[in-house]
Amino acid sequence: MQRQTEKVYVKVTSDFDATGYMLPRTIIWSDGRIFKIDEVKDFRPASTLGNGRTGDCYTVVICGVEKHLFFEKTSELFAARFGRWYVECPVVV
Secondary structure, three states: OOEEEEEEEEEEEEEEOOOOOEEEEEEEOOOOOEEEOOEEEEEEEOOOOOOOOOEEEEEEEEOOEEEEEEEEEOOOOOOOOOEEEEEEEEEEO
16 A cells, blocks of 8 residues: 545634734634644745645644644735645545
């Protein structure tokens, strides 16, 4: 068996500080589960695989476990859509 990942788009609540830095606070799954982000440990630019879009990777702590949360910036053609959040979930192939 080969382990791969797939993008799962999620709803995220976030705050913006006075400098414009986006700080994610909670992750909300499509089934309604809510996970509070206890800490943001790291932030770095990260391109999105496969579609050439730019984005960011946040290393967050949820219930004591480090996870990666990605923000994928959308095309400039959609001014009202700044981007969307996703996590990578394991898939067995």
